[in-house]
Structure formats: structure tokens, C-alpha cells
Amino acid sequence: MLDGRIYNFSAGPSILPEPVLLKAQEELLNCNGSGMSVLEMSHRSKVFDDIINQAAANVKEILKVPDNYTVLFLHGGASGFFSALPMNLGTRSGKADYVVSGNFSNLAAKEAKKYLKEVHIAGSSEEDHFNHIPTQEELTLDPEADYVHVCWNNTIFGTTWKYVPDTGKVPLVADMSSSYLSEPVDVSKFGIIYGGVQKNIAPAGLTLAIIRNDLIQKPMDICPKIWDFQKEADKNSMLNTPACAQIYFVKLVTDWIKETGGLDAMKKRNEEKAAVLYDYLDSQSFYQNTVKPEDRSMMNVVFRTQSEELDREFVAGQAARGFSNLKGHRLVGGMRASIYNAMPKEGVEALVAYMKEFAKAH
Numbered sequence: 321m322l323d324g325r326i327y328n329f330s331a332g333p334s335i336l337p338e339p340v341l342l343k344a345q346e347e348l349l350n351c352n353g354s355g356m357s358v359l360e361m362s363h364r365s366k367v368f369d370d371i372i373n374q375a376a377a378n379v380k381e382i383l384k385v386p387d388n389y390t391v392l393f394l395h396g397g398a399s400g401f402f403s404a405l406p407m408n409l410g411t412r413s414g415k416a417d418y419v420v421s422g423n424f425s426n427l428a429a430k431e432a433k434k435y436l437k438e439v440h441i442a443g444s445s446e447e448d449h450f451n452h453i454p455t456q457e458e459l460t461l462d463p464e465a466d467y468v469h470v471c472w473n474n475t476i477f478g479t480t481w482k483y484v485p486d487t488g489k490v491p492l493v494a495d496m497s498s499s500y501l502s503e504p505v506d507v508s509k510f511g512i513i514y515g516g517v518q519k520n521i522a523p524a525g526l527t528l529a530i531i532r533n534d535l536i537q538k539p540m541d542i543c544p545k546i547w548d549f550q551k552e553a554d555k556n557s558m559l560n561t562p563a564c565a566q567i568y569f570v571k572l573v574t575d576w577i578k579e580t581g582g583l584d585a586m587k588k589r590n591e592e593k594a595a596v597l598y599d600y601l602d603s604q605s606f607y608q609n610t611v612k613p614e615d616r617s618m619m620n621v622v623f624r625t626q627s628e629e630l631d632r633e634f635v636a637g638q639a640a641r642g643f644s645n646l647k648g649h650r651l652v653g654g655m656r657a658s659i660y661n662a663m664p665k666e667g668v669e670a671l672v673a674y675m676k677e678f679a680k681a682h
């Protein structure tokens with residue numbers, strides 16, 4: 321870490337790679353010879369056109385996105401997409417399947433109910449406090465559904481899908497907000513992958529969507545123009561002024577991913593980092609992680625002590641160690657360490673050192 325910076329374990333907005341921040345700083349007054357920053361630039365300019373096209377091309381390259389998919393940069397974050405999705409895809413049967421594996425998938429299903437005839441909960445782990453991902457056998461899928469929605473990585477509960485559910489001919493749609501670009505994904509198995517970028521890719525305020533072209537079709541009449549996939553695809557995501565600065569960061573972060581070995585190397589680093597924390601958790605009994613081991617997230621690691629008082633004390637001690645944002649989500653309590661792509665392994669090792677000391681002292 322550079323001088324003065326701390327290990328930021330925030331779930332989002334979250335840590336960005338330091339080389340990216342330095343590059344943004346270097347280009348802040350004069351971006352690509354334009355004499356101005358990306359913050360001040362027309363989105364109709366040649367310099368910005370190159371930025372948005374390179375950002376989309378980088379996403380396609382590192383995720384090996386097949387040719388029959390389009391990358392869209394949309395407004396409204398992941399929550400905006402919760403609304404855009406049923407309005408764009410729910411036009412045939414008006415029915416959709418939602419698998420509820422945590423808070424955000426629940427919110428997505430609730431939002432879809434406003435627009436669809438029927439939202440069917442096709443699987444849920446709510447009864448077990450979302451400590452696992454439903455198995456394929458547990459899913460009750462409707463072959464007439466217009467799509468199946470899943471939340472790939474459950475940011476609050478610390479679980480993640482380790483298998484791609486078989487949904488037959490029905491397109492699979494995945495909210496990947498908190499695991500985007502953390503490992504390779506077989507995009508061809510999904511109809512749509514989307515997410516807010518503020519967990520692993522860029523500052524907040526942008527939705528990154530990867531959409532199979534046959535799903536880009538006329539939406540419901542009530543669909544706001546800026547969420548109309550067809551209109552946005554026709555205009556290269558610039559139907560109105562896009563989130564220029566965020567898109568610029570998508571370009572810088574994806575450049576960084578390419579320079580550091582792509583998604584295979586990223587996955588390896590993320591696995592190593594997560595193992596530092598999970599191996600320690602498994603080796604002792606002072607802290608608990610109650611997630612089913614097979615479904616553990618590499619990005620968000622939740623843990624707690626035996627008492628809320630000790631949890632509070634643990635969190636209160638973070639600042640003195642140069643950490644921040646270790647408090648768990650209010651729905652879960654305890655602690656949560658979000659260890660996204662930009663978190664160095666040293667940060668996780670430092671956290672485990674603190675955990676060991678704290679356990680010993682108590």
C-alpha cells in the first residue's frame with residue numbers, strides 16, 4: 321500500500337487498484353492529449369469515444385465474451401437493472417423465475433413483481449438464513465418463464481454459486497455485482513450478466529451489462545427510454561450522457577487486469593487470498609463462519625465471535641491497525657471482510673494477524 325493509505329475492506333464502493341488510481345491522477349489534468357480531464361470532456365468527443373469502445377472491448381476480451389453478445393453501460397446501478405430486466409425480458413409469458421439466495425436477489429424479485437404477471441420463487445435458502453446456495457435439484461423451474469434470475473455472489477451473506485444452473489431454453493440472468501471480473505466465467509451459459517461496478521470494477525454509478533443479442537428486443541411500452549436495451553445498443557450506450565468517469569475507470573481497471581495476467585491469474589490470486597482467511601477460520605473456534613464450505617465466497621468473508629460485545633470491540637480496534645469497513649451488514653451482524661480484486665494479499669494477512677492477537681487477548 322502507498323503511504324497514508326489503509327486496507328479498506330468495504331463491501332462497496334470499495335478498494336480500487338493503486339496503479340489505476342495513479343494513472344487516473346496522472347491523466348486528470350490532460351487525458352490522452354485532449355488538454356482536459358475525462359470529467360470535463362464531451363461524451364461525443366473522439367477521445368471519449370475511444371475510451372468507451374476500449375472499455376467494452378477490454379470486457380469482451382478478458383471475459384472471452386462470444387460475438388453474439390453486446391456490452392452495455394447503463395444508469396442506475398444493479399438496483400436500476402432490477403427494474404430494467406423485467407421490462408425488457410418479461411414481454412412473452414410475463415412470468416419469471418427468481419432464485420432467492422440473499423438480500424439482493426430478494427430485492428430483485430420484489431422489483432420484478434411490479435412489472436410481471438407472475439414472479440415465481442424457484443428456489444430459496446431463506447429458511448437457513450441464506451447460509452448456502454440452492455442446489456440444482458432444489459430448483460423448481462418453469463419452462464415457460466421468460467428468464468431465470470440468480471444473484472451470483474451474495475455480498476451480505478458471503479456465499480457464491482459454484483455451478484451454473486441448467487435452465488434449459490430459458491435464459492439465465494445473473495447479478496454479478498460483487499464478483500464481476502474476479503474469475504473466468506463461461507458467458508455462453510448466460511443470457512445476461514450484469515452488475516453495479518462499485519464492488520470490483522469502478523466508482524459507483526454505472527451498470528455493466530453483457531446481453532445476448534436475441535434478448536435485445538422491444539421492451540414493454542412503459543420501459544424508460546434509458547433502460548431500453550435496443551435503443552441503448554443502437555446508440556453505443558450513449559442515448560443520453562453516460563457515466564463518463566465511471567466508464568473511464570472501467571477502461572483503466574480492465575487494462576490493469578490485462579496487464580496482470582487476465583482472469584485466470586486474478587482467480588488464482590483471489591483463491592490464495594480467500595484461503596488465508598478461511599484456513600485460519602477453519603483452524604480455530606474463537607470466530608465462526610457459518611456458511612456451507614462448498615458455497616463460500618472468495619470476495620466477501622463473513623465471521624463473528626461468540627458475542628456481539630466482542631464483535632463491537634473487534635470492529636472498534638480496526639482503525640488502530642489501519643483497517644476500515646470490517647463491520648458486518650446490519651442484516652447479519654458480526655464482521656465482513658470484502659477482499660475484492662484490488663485487495664493485496666498482505667491486507668488479508670494483516671487482518672488474520674489482528675484476528676489472532678484479538679482472539680489471544682480475549
Ligand SMILES: *Cc1c(COP(=O)(O)O)cnc(C)c1O
Binds near residue numbers: 332495519
Ligand atoms: C451492491 C449490490 C447490489 C446493489 O447495487 P446498486 O448499484 O447499489 O444498486 C445489487 N446486487 C449485489 C449482488 C450487490 O452486491
